Amino acid sequence: MMANQKGACECRQETEEQKYQRISRVIEEYKGREGSLIQILHMAQGIFGYLPLELQQFIAQKLDKPLSEIYGVTTFYSFFATKPRGENTIRVCLGTACYVRGGKKIIDRLQEILSIGVGETTGDGKFTLEVMRCIGACGLAPAITINDQVYKQVNPDKLQTIIEKYY
């Protein structure tokens, strides 16, 4: 096993057991600090890719908190996923400006193109579709993001072309 200077594992194929060992170390480090739960959940999502219920139970037990508290946080914040995400995450802004300028039409068109609903992942594991709140691009609404890329003034008719870039 290789480790960088900070001791983080650089292995490509980590076993579940190794992932749980890593998150245990994170929990020990962050436990008791202010806002630690969100940080721990972020790190857990980074390690596992999403936050399955077994992992939430593990974190609850280690932090000595009720599972309902962990579950409440993971479901409240849209950046936490409780199911495996696709290779690419498409998020459509439904903040006021984007909604008024056609955000809903964008969602409808994406659902049609991808044949999935919001919160779902395509059968080939390529795309997950989510909605998000304002990302500060209101002047150029409607906006969507695909992974870290922001697309502004999106026209529903251009979505197919945008999506094709990710195949």
Ligand code: FES
């Ligand atoms: S409302 Fe969509 S970017 Fe602000």
